[in-house]
Amino acid sequence: MIYLENISKTYGVGANTVHALQNVNLHIPQGKIHGVIGLSGAGKSTLIRCVNLLERPSAGKVSVDGQDMTALSPQALNKARHRIGMIFQHFNLLTSRTVFDNIALPLELMGETRSTIRQRVGPLLELVGLVDKANQYPAQLSGGQKQRVAIARALASKPNVLLCDEATSALDPQTTGSILELLRDINKKLGLTILLITHEMEVVKSICHRVSLISDGELVEDAEVGDFFTAPRTQLGREFLNDFLQLEPPKELIERLSPDAGTHTHPVVRLTFSGDAVSTPLISRLARECEVDVSILQAKVESIQDRTLGLMIAELLGTPQQTRDAMAYLESHQLQIEVLGHVQRNA
Amino acid sequence: MSSAMLDLILQATLDTLYMVAISGMISTLLGVPLGVMLYVTRPRQILAMPVLNQVLSIVTNIGRSIPFIILMVAIIPFTRMLVGTSIGINAASVPLTIAAIPFVARLVEGALNELSPGLVEAAQSMGATPWQIVRKVLLPEARGGIITGLTITVVTLVSYSAMAGAVGGGGLGDLGIRYGYNRFNPTIMVITVVILVVMVQGFQSLGDYLVRKSDRK
Secondary structure (H helix, E strand, C coil): CEEEEEEEEEECCHHHCEEEEEEEEEEECCCCEEEEECCCCCCHHHHHHHHCCCCCCCEEEEEECCEEHHHCCHHHHHHHHCCEEEECCCCCCCCCCCHHHHHHHHHHHCCCCHHHHHHHHHHHHHHCCCHHHCCCCHHHCCHHHHHHHHHHHHHCCCCCEEEEECCCCCCCHHHHHHHHHHHHHHHHHHCCEEEEEECCHHHHHHHCCEEEEEECCEEEEEEEHHHHHHCCCCHHHHHHHHHHHCCCCCHHHHHHCECCCCCCEEEEEEEEEEHHHHHCCHHHHHHHHHCCEEEEEEEEEEEECCEEEEEEEEEEECCHHHHHHHHHHHHHCCCEEEEEEEEECCC | CCHHHHHHHHHHHHHHHHHHHHHHHHHHHHHHHHHHHHHHCCCCCCCCCHHHHHHHHHHHHHHHHCCHHHHHHHCHHHHHHHHCCCCCHHHHHHHHHHHHHHHHHHHHHHHHHCCCHHHHHHHHHCCCCHHHHHHHHHHHHCHHHHHHHHHHHHHHHHHHHHHHHHHCCCCHHHHHHHHHHHCCCHHHHHHHHHHHHHHHHHHHHHHHHHHHHHCCC
């Protein structure tokens, strides 16, 4: 549905050249929700604007629904844009228009008649749950309601692609949840292909099928959401994941951690379980088979779409040989194991 | 005060209103499009034409930098060509209009400048043409700011029209100078000033009311 081929975008000339995007390749199949996550300034906004050519790429090809966007005349581009809805972080509603008239705007632009507009806007108000707000002005609405209006407006021209530019970044967590639910609903009901950019892992986790990680204008990772959350391949990916999971050892423990193993120390490890490993009683087996004691310091289970992800920070208590065996045992059961350091036992 | 004097004051008031109305209307009709052009032809705007933008900007600045009293005299040949005479209220309306057009244009440009660029971007993402963006987004969204600008213009025109009196333009300024100043009649002077004050208050209140009515923010 959406193909980006070798997209590059540069600003400025000579020494002041900024490479906002470099050789970006992305394919989003019909009906999928694809997230692009990255830090601010990584090129997310430029990337999403290259799809409907709000930003024209310096090089590369953009094609949406089989149409080569970069080759279109201005008139044909405007027509193609009717098939691509877009919503924004700051909603961008017209303050001088009522909710109804905001949703009607794209239809007016297409030259639809007043009666067609009335027929189309009604069901959209229903879809986003704002039937009773039809005659209010945006200033009278909450942030979440404004984004709902923007979603209805984006859907008015019956697009088959929806671009979401940080659509939930200006909203509180609860409202974010309800907007994401609405987007998921739309994706299912209308079969809409959605490309969203965000800096929030929560957004990716709750609605995306696939995710790309963008860093300095390049896509450095592209994976199914389940894979990305269980085994990110890049350092940046791991940072995003750790930030999201917030599973760090307790502070007083970090102070006691030493990078080197001594004669009377025990390793502190971070374990990541996914797939079958989550449902296997590994810890109790470990205790029996390797004769180590496991002291769990922190643990968490997250479910990411159809996957379950277990995380644990634990101290392995035993002789150096026993703890080595224990780690080998865990690795042989497809656990990811990361040694955070070693602590001296007081006892 | 004689009834002849009262008639004179009434006539002068109507003359002032006439000059302000004519120049206010024509300068709005020409100044608003010029202001829009100044905005949309900027670099990276919806009809980016940097050269045209520079030319318009320079012309506007020239119009704004000529003192009104000099403009009035300088364009007398043009005024004569247009209305057949260089004295009277019709003649005075010509320089008033010329002076107000760039004034209106800059105020309109300023009002458009206050809008969030996101609005234009949203309209573009919906496939709006530049003309549709102007008509359906820029002008309605900036309506409050534009009305504020036009109110300032009208108030300025009231005082400029009084200045036009100095060169035989008619109206309250003319009355104040001829009867109040030249004939040492302080009563007439005070009455003219009071009427002008009331007029300005009236226009300002009307403008404020219209802004409030159009403001949905």
